[in-house]
Amino acid sequence: MSVRQILTVGTPSLRERSAEVTKTQIRSPMMRRLVRDMTETLAEAKGIGLAAPQIGEQLRVVLFDVPEDNGYITGGQELARTICINPEITVLDGRTEGFWEGCLSVPGKRGFVERPQHIRLDFLDLAAKPRSMEFEGFLSTVCQHEIDHLDGVLYIDHIANPELLMSEADFNEQVE
Ligand code: ZN
Numbered sequence: 001m002s003v004r005q006i007l008t009v010g011t012p013s014l015r016e017r018s019a020e021v022t023k024t025q026i027r028s029p030m031m032r033r034l035v036r037d038m039t040e041t042l043a044e045a046k047g048i049g050l051a052a053p054q055i056g057e058q059l060r061v062v063l064f065d066v067p068e069d070n071g072y073i074t075g076g077q078e079l080a081r082t083i084c085i086n087p088e089i090t091v092l093d094g095r096t097e098g099f100w101e102g103c104l105s106v107p108g109k110r111g112f113v114e115r116p117q118h119i120r121l122d123f124l125d126l127a128a129k130p131r132s133m134e135f136e137g138f139l140s141t142v143c144q145h146e147i148d149h150l151d152g153v154l155y156i157d158h159i160a161n162p163e164l165l166m167s168e169a170d171f172n173e174q175v176e
Contacts, residue, residue: 003044004037004055006104014105015152018051018058021085025059026128035083035126038063047104049142051149054105060086062146066139079139084123084131087147092134093118099141100175101155102168110171112164113155115144 007014025031034057042050042063052061066079098114119140121133135143145155159165166174 002037002040004041006041006045006050006054007056009106009154009156011105013056013058014053014149014154016053016058017152018053018060018150021059021061021124023124023128026085026124026126031061031126034059034061035063038083039065039081045104049146050104051146053149053152060150062087062150064142064146066142079133079135079142083126084121085125085128087121087123087143087150089144089147090120090122091116091118092120097137097141099138100171101141101145103145103155105149106154106156108168109156110166110168110175111155111159113141113145113158115141115158117141119143 034052037055038050038052038061041055042065048066049062049064052059062084064079064082064084068078068080094116096114097117098112100110101113102110117140118136119134121135121143123131125131148154156165
């Protein structure tokens with residue numbers, strides 16, 4: 001296992017579309033290594049989500065690890081230690097709500113982003129089995145943030161008003 005370097009904004013590959021993962025790749029040692037590295041890297045960074053391109057692997061793989069006690073999870077929703085391969089989002093309700101987002105690839109910053117708050121997430125698990133989950137609220141935002149990474153999109157791209165992007169220090173002082 002190894003903790004990998006997390007690429008930050010300004011790295012060209014973070015802006016590229018990542019490739020679909022084949023079923024052969026899912027069952028390969030490469031995928032087991034990637035999942036182990038992503039798990040270690042996310043734990044070390046104390047983050048709640050990590051996409052493979054954030055560690056320089058241009059594959060459509062996302063890891064979520066939202067702790068159950070983060071204060072946002074309601075109605076039995078859970079997104080703890082979940083690997084999603086080739087994930088796709090379907091918006092079930094287009095009404096948006098905003099959260100102050102942060103990103104391991106945009107260190108020291110927070111930004112307020114509005115996104116649809118009720119989605120379905122379809123993906124393949126590590127056994128290449130199709131899975132489907134529905135999320136509302138904060139978890140809906142987390143899913144969209146991570147899956148954006150697979151298309152080379154960062155949360156800062158969604159911020160039109162510069163006042164809604166600030167340093168973490170200002171955020172801690174003014175918002176929390
Ligand atoms: Zn991110």
